[in-house]
Amino acid sequence: AICEGVGDDPHRMLDILRAVQDELRWISPAAMGLIASRTGLSRIAVEGVASFYAFLSQAPKGRVTIRLCDDIVDRFAGMPEVAAAFEAALGIKVGETSADGAVSLEYTPCIGLCDQAPAAMINDVVLTGLTPGRAGDIAAALKAGQSPEELIAQDFLDLTPHERATRQVENNIRHAGASLLSPVPDGAGLAKALDMDPVRIIAEIEASGLRGCGGAGFGTGRKWRFAAETEAERRIIICNADEGEPGTFKDRVLLTERPHLLAEGMTIAARAVGASEGILYLRGEYVYLRDLIEEVLQDRRDRGLLGQGIGGQDFDFDIRLQLGAGAYICGEEGxxxxxxxxxxxxxxxxxxxxxxxGYLGLPTVVNNVETFCHAARILDQGAQWFSDMGHAGSHGTKLFSVSGDCLRPGVYELSYGLSVRELLAMAGGEDAAAVAVGGASGTMIARDQFDRCLSFDDLATGGSVVVFNGSRNILEIVExxxxxxxxxxxxxxxxxxxxNVFLHKAIGKFRKGLANPEDIEYLKDLSGTxxxxxxxxxxxxxxxxxxxxxxNFPLVYAATVKPSKDRIRASFDIQSAIDDARHMAKRGSEIFDEDYSE
Ligand code: SF4
Structure with a gap:
């Protein structure tokens, strides 16, 4: 029964394991054995998948799992106090399950809600703006038998999927730009694409200068052209809706407010490259958006915009939703x-x-949510309209997720080319002392660099902009x-x-004041390797x-290091020992430098 809907297809293993997890609350050894026999895989292969994803468990979980967002923004917004309140009210520590099997409490990395931190997932719903008092109330309600959905609204199941999503999460759209967040017509881009030759569609996207909005910035039209030119029976379109970079949440807003535009962009890409199958990979943390997206996909099928004979033409394309299960690395294309x-x-x-x-060895276009949405708008408004916006090699608009120490956290759609300082002024972050542009894998800049430009040529970002004021400890953030x-x-x-374990430990030394100047070189060398x-x-x-x-913050490190004289010094200098030996043997350096490679 669990395999119903996906059959015994091993390529749907994540769906199968998620269904087992939902039903049994863990992936038991017996379940793994059964799945292995049904899918024709080895037990170890099934276990390899089950053990990889954070949201799949090989130990029994509570009927309710509370996942507290452990991102640095949530920490600074009071998550430690919220966690302590949950612990006190539930009588368990983070990482434990209550003895009656009712509740599990754990931490999870960024869940894409930094603009309304501290936040948590409770089974498949999310709660934002938590306080210690609210944590106590939630724990009491769960103990009294309320479902997680009832914590959102008593009539939760009577709400539309869109209402359910927006009752849980604010969109926090602070600035709507011309491409995506201003009102957009439904279906205008696809209607034009259906009248165009696929080669023309790709040429239009190339002419617009659209680049991948996930951060890498590869030319979208070029990517589509490569896929179209590869000989194949089948081609695949994948939407990367797995925005896991800490501090990034702008795709969350597009998935909530522009799911039709996203499906339209994917359909245009399919038309351009000759694909018949699409996969929308939704991060597990956004499971609360699943029903909304499924509803939109079904609506498009009902209207002839997905499925067979789209637009009355010989063009078949459909999209399946693939839910992730808590793994940041799945945002990486491969x-x-x-x-x-x-x-x-x-x-x-x-x-x-x-x-x-790509997928199953077939030519595969992978773009992220924002990129597909822009593609649909470009087909409607034209390449010139898009390329006229922006700055140098960065055309069009970009969605920025701004969070942290600012008055107006949220999503800003702005043309490429504005400075960090201008964005901070809009977001009420003028007190910033540091800004992480691009999240954990981006660039941390100091005040004297706030005039730098948000663009592919200077400070590239997939969308994350995290603001830190002067009270924050830079080394704590880095750690x-x-x-x-x-x-x-x-x-x-x-x-x-x-x-990375060694780097993490080394930063810990700096935080404890145990580092010496040589440790700075160690950090650089190991990072380079x-x-x-x-x-x-x-x-x-x-x-x-x-x-x-x-x-950018050399003084932060310098202030924590102790001079080397305070530390144990090496007592053996190999270079001077060799020099001594040369001297004693009355030999020059030539014997040591001779080249024996011939
Ligand atoms: Fe995995 Fe890290 Fe290697 Fe990437 S670089 S393949 S995440 S171990």
Whole structure:
């Protein structure tokens, strides 16, 4: 019965395991054995997937699982006090399940609600703006038998999916730009695309200058062209709705308010490259949006905008929703594809690139939510309209998720090219002493750099802009970001798996005042090694919190180090010992420098 709907397809392993988790509250050994026999996989393969994702458990969980967001913004907004209130009211510690099996309490990394922190997931609903008092009330209500949904509204099930979503989460749209957050006509872009040759569609996207909005900035039209030009029977369109970068939540707003536009953009991409299948990969933390998106997809099928013969043409395309299960790494393109294939979310070795060999070895276009939405608007309004907005090589508008120490946290749609200072003025963050542009894997800048430009050419960001005032401890922020990477590394390659642990420990030394000047060189050297030798973007960006703060906040580090004279010094100098030996043997350096390679 659990496999109903997805059959025994091993590529739907994540759906199967999620269904088992929902039903049994854990992935029991017996369930794993049964799934293995039904899907034709080995038991160890099933266990490999089950053990990879944070939201899948191999130990029994409570009927209700409270996941407290442990992001640095939530910490600064009072999550430690909220957690303590939950612990006191429930009589368990974070990481435990109550003896009666009613409630589990745990921490989870950023759940995409930094603009209304502290926040938590309670089963499939989310609660925001928590206080210790509210935590106590929630715990009491759950103990009294209320469902998590009833915590949102007593008539929760009578609400529409959109009402359910917006009762839980504020959109916090602070500035609507011309492309996405101002009112948009329904279906105008697709209607025009259906009258165009696929080559023209791609040319239009290329001419617009649209670049991937997830942070990497690869040309969207170029990506579509590569996929279209690859010989294949089937092609795939995947939407990356797994925005897990700490401090990023702008796709959450698009998924809530522009799901039709997103589906339209994916359909236009399918028309352009000749794809018949689409996957919308929704991060597990956004499970509260599942019904809303499913409703929109069904509405589009009913209107002939998805499914067979779209627009009365010989064009078939449909989208399935794939729910993630709590893994930051699945925001990486290859890991996302692995996860869609029912595998652990591990990145893939490149080349080949997904546009030629992606999902199940088929040419695959992966773009994020914002990129597909822009594509639909470009087809409606034209390439020139889009490319006229922005700055140099960064065309169009960008959605910024602003959170932290500012008066007006939320989503701002603005043309590329504004300065950090201008964005801070809009968000009421003029007191900022530091800004993390691009989240944990981005760039931490200090006050003297606030005139830098938000664009691909200067400060690129997938959307995260986290503001910190002067009372915040920079090293605490860096230590948190490094612990995040330690937690989220998929573990495939040693430099990332082990190196980030060492970096995290080293930052701990600075925080405790136990570091010496040599430790700064150690941080730089180890960071360089991790960047050079890691396989995917997580490893190659994970040292950035350290490197960018070493560069932009040198005094923070200098203030914590102790001079080396206070520490144990090496008593053996190998270079001077060699010089002594040369001298005693009356030999010059030539014997040591001789080249034996011939
Ligand atoms: Fe996994 Fe890190 Fe290696 Fe990426 S760099 S493949 S996250 S271990």
């Amino acid at each position: 890991a996302l594809i692995s996860s869609c294939e029912g595998l652990p979310g591990e990145p893939k070795t490149r080349p080949p690139f997904p546009v030629t060999q 948190y970001y490094m612990s995040f990477f330690v937690h989220e590394s998929c573990g495939f390659c040693t430099p990332c798996r082990v190196g 991790i960047i050079e030798t890691s396989r995917c973007g997580l490893g190659t960006t994970s040292p950035k919190p350290i490197l960018t703060t070493l560069e």
